[in-house]
Amino acid sequence: MTTPLRLGIAGLGTVGVGVVKIVRQKANLLATRTGRPVVITAVSARSRDKDRGVNLNDYAWETDPVALAKRDDVDVFVELMGGHEGPAKDAIEAAIASGKDVVTANKALLAHHGQELAQAAEAKGCIIRFEAAVAGGIPVIKSLTEGLAGNDITRVMGVMNGTCNYILTRMQDAGLPYEEVFAEADALGYLEADPNLDVGGIDAGHKLALLASIAFGTKVNFDEMELEGIQRISSADIHYAAELGYKIKLLGVAQLSGRGLEQRMSPCLVPADSPLGQLKGGTNMVVLEGDAVEQVVLRGPGAGEGPTASAVMGDVCDVARGFRMSTFGVPAESLEDATAAQSNSPAPYYLRMELLDRPGALAKVATALGESGVSIDRMRQSQHEGTEAPVLIVTHKTQRSALTDAIERMQTTGVLASDPVALRIETV
Numbered sequence: 001m002t003t004p005l006r007l008g009i010a011g012l013g014t015v016g017v018g019v020v021k022i023v024r025q026k027a028n029l030l031a032t033r034t035g036r037p038v039v040i041t042a043v044s045a046r047s048r049d050k051d052r053g054v055n056l057n058d059y060a061w062e063t064d065p066v067a068l069a070k071r072d073d074v075d076v077f078v079e080l081m082g083g084h085e086g087p088a089k090d091a092i093e094a095a096i097a098s099g100k101d102v103v104t105a106n107k108a109l110l111a112h113h114g115q116e117l118a119q120a121a122e123a124k125g126c127i128i129r130f131e132a133a134v135a136g137g138i139p140v141i142k143s144l145t146e147g148l149a150g151n152d153i154t155r156v157m158g159v160m161n162g163t164c165n166y167i168l169t170r171m172q173d174a175g176l177p178y179e180e181v182f183a184e185a186d187a188l189g190y191l192e193a194d195p196n197l198d199v200g201g202i203d204a205g206h207k208l209a210l211l212a213s214i215a216f217g218t219k220v221n222f223d224e225m226e227l228e229g230i231q232r233i234s235s236a237d238i239h240y241a242a243e244l245g246y247k248i249k250l251l252g253v254a255q256l257s258g259r260g261l262e263q264r265m266s267p268c269l270v271p272a273d274s275p276l277g278q279l280k281g282g283t284n285m286v287v288l289e290g291d292a293v294e295q296v297v298l299r300g301p302g303a304g305e306g307p308t309a310s311a312v313m314g315d316v317c318d319v320a321r322g323f324r325m326s327t328f329g330v331p332a333e334s335l336e337d338a339t340a341a342q343s344n345s346p347a348p349y350y351l352r353m354e355l356l357d358r359p360g361a362l363a364k365v366a367t368a369l370g371e372s373g374v375s376i377d378r379m380r381q382s383q384h385e386g387t388e389a390p391v392l393i394v395t396h397k398t399q400r401s402a403l404t405d406a407i408e409r410m411q412t413t414g415v416l417a418s419d420p421v422a423l424r425i426e427t428v
Contacts, residue, residue, distance in 0.1 A: 002035065002036040004036060004038065004039045005034070005037070005038050005039070005316070006073055006075045006076070007023070007038065007040045007074065007075070007076050007078050008042045008043070008068045008069065008071055008074035008077050008078065009043045009078045009080065010043075010045075010065035010077065010079050010080065010081055010087075010088075010091055011044070011079065011081035011082070012044075012045035012052055012056075012080075013045075013080065014305045015105055015132070015305060015309055015312065016043075016045070016078075017052050017053065017305065018305035018306055018309025018310075018312075019078065019080070019309045019312050019313060020040065020056070021054055022310070022313050023039070023313075024054070024055075030317065030320075034317050034320035034321050035321065038316060038317070038320055040059050041059060041074055042059055042061070042068055042071055042074060043056060043060075043061060043062070043068070044061070044064070044065045044068040060073075065081065065088075065090075066087070066090050066091045066094045068091065069094040069095035069098060074100060075100060076100060076101045076103055076316060077091065077092065077102050078103045078104070078312065079091060079092055079095075079103070079105075080104070080312070081106070082106055083108065084106070084111070088104075088106055088109055089109055089113060092104065092109070092117060092128075093120070096117070096120050096124055096126050096128075097120075099124055099126060100126060101126050101128075101129070101319050102121065102126065102127070103128075103129045103312055103315045103316055104128065104129075104130050104132075104133065105130065105133050105308060105311070106130070106133060107133035107134060107206040107207050107210060108203075110128075110130055110206075110220065111205075111206035111207075111220055111222040114210065114213070114328070115220055115332060115335065118326070118327035119333065121327060122327070122331060122332055122333075127319070127324055127325060127326075127327065128327045129319065130210070130315070131312070132308045132311035132312045133206075134160070134207040134211060134286075135160055135207065135284045135286055135298070135300070135302050136162070136284060136300065136301050136304065136308050137301050137302075137304075137306070137307025137310050137311055138284055138298045138299070138300040139311070141210075141211075141214065143288060143296065144214045144215055144288065144329065145325060148288060149329075150292060151291055151293050152290060152291045153216065153289065154255065154289045154290060155254070155255045155288075155289040156212060156215050156253070156286070156289075157251065157252065157253045157254075157276075157286070158208075158251070158252055158276075158284065158285050159204075159250065159252075159279055159283075159284055159285050160203075160207045160252055160284055160302065161198055161201070161203050161204035161207075161284075162190075162281070162282030162283065162301075162303050163185055163190045163191055163192075163199070163282070164198060164199060164201075164204070164230050164250040165250065165280070165281065165282060165284070166185060166281050167181045167182060167185055168233065168238070168248055169279075169280045169281055170184070170185075171233070171235060171238050172248075173280075176235070177234070177235050178231070182195075199229045199230050200227065200231070201227045201229045201250060201265040201266065202227065204250060204265050205222060205225050205227050205263075205265040206222060207252070208263060208265055209221060209225060211254065211286070212254035212261060212263055212338075214329045215254065216254070216261060216338070217328075217329075217335060217336060218261055218335055218336050218338035219335045219336065219337055221261060221340060224261075224263065224338070225264065226263065226264040226265070226342065226343060227264075228264075228265070228267065229267075230248075232421055233248055233421075236352065236390065237350075237352055240350070241269050241350065241423075242272070244269070244350070245272055245273075246269035246270060246271060246272055246277070247269070247271075247272050247277045248268070248269055248423065249268060249276055249277070250265065250266070250267050251268040251270065252264070253343065253426070257341060259339075259341040259344075260338065261339065261340060262343040263340075264343045266423075267423055268425065269350050269424070269425045269426065270425075270428050271428065274428045275287075275299070276428050277428075282301065282302055282303060282304075283299065283300065283301060283302060284299070284300060284301070285297065285298065285299045286298045287428065342401070343400065344399045344401055345399075346397040346399055347397055347398070347400075347424050347425055347426065347427070348395055348396060348397050348398070348425040349394070349423065349424055349425060350392075350393075350423040350424075351393040351394070351420050351421070351422050352391070352392050352393075352421045353390075353391050353416060353418070353419075353420040353421070354391075354416070354417035354418045355388065355389045355390075355417060356387060356388065356389075356415050357387050357388065357389045360415075361389070364413040365393075365410055365413070366379075369395070369406045371406075371409060372402050372406035373398070374395050374402050374403055374406045375395060375398070376393055376394075376395060376396070377394045377395055378393070378394040379391070379392070380392040388417045394425070400424070403422060407419075
């Protein structure tokens with residue numbers, strides 16, 4: 001009889017329960033597709049008595065996830081607790097030390113400690129799989145490491161946080177202000193316990209850092225990523241972007257240039273008729289560009305019980321089949337230190353600002369742009385009441401460093417009522 005693959009699951013929240021359901025309901029299908037039974041032997045969570053809607057009586061219970069990771073009747077430790085320090089990290093380290101393979105959905109942990117964990121796993125002959133950590137149900141890691149293995153990847157780009165995309169889509173469709181949609185998303189349970197992980201771009205930045213490591217053969221370098229959240233996006237920005245033929249998305253872009261690894265996660269304008277521009281709600285999209293394949297677009301649900309559990313089980317099935325691969329697609333020791341480079345490729349920019357309604361105010365702004373070498377493509381001043389005049393400017397292609405210099409010059413003129421909002425107009 002074929003030996004079963006025995007799972008120990010730490011974390012019985014939405015995703016953990018989803019994994020239990022798949023293992024219980026699709027046992028025959030999993031065995032047929034992998035060539036061996038896949039079973040759960042033990043589980044761990046904070047509360048044993050909570051009603052989770054699934055029968056857990058068949059499994060041993062461990063209060064301590066580290067104890068679960070060390071059990072002799074567990075072959076694969078499935079970590080679904082979250083958090084980049086504490087129990088999740090301790091338990092994964094214990095699993096690796098015990099010679100167990102690991103499947104995790106923990107992007108924060110890998111973004112901060114991926115290199116050391118990968119090296120530890122490879123030294124013990126173990127593997128770490130983390131498809132569920134990036135873009136929910138989209139098989140983007142498998143696409144990079146397997147389907148596109150014959151390509152030099154030139155750019156990775158995408159919308160990787162469903163909460164931000166929901167907020168921006170809702171602002172667009174309903175004409176609601178950011179604060180109102182944020183409260184709505186919070187009431188629906190879409191936001192992390194620390195909302196800044198979502199709206200500040202941190203969650204999506206973790207994901208981009210992992211993809212960049214796989215794509216470009218570099219050590220994960222989240223700390224050097226350029227991060228900007230969506231908190232300053234207003235209904236006016238959504239409206240103006242639409243008039244220009246664009247939509248605003250929290251967009252991640254990573255590429256390796258002669259100057260180093262460029263990684264940025266920030267709100268951008270994208271063409272409304274592009275695949276990214278048409279993306280609505282909590283859906284994610286990742287665009288992969290390679291020298292041979294040109295461009296591949298992957299779209300799907302970025303979170304939720306079913307999609308994320310599906311990704312976890314994809315990794316489990318690969319382990320059951322005996323498929324072995326280094327954590328980031330190549331041996332961890334071969335990953336290069338990534339020299340961080342500011343994203344400075346030329347692009348047009350959208351600028352929105354409030355000017356004090358004084359004679360010559362607009363001329364001072366135009367002068368500041370010109371002195372920094374930034375050329376104006378379009379300029380619009382809207383009708384207004386009161387002492388502050390809204391102004392919209394679209395630049396010709398320029399480098400971000402030049403635009404930053406121009407904004408600093410504007411801030412010395414005494415005509416700005418608030419700091420300008422500057423958004424890159426991205427070609428996709």
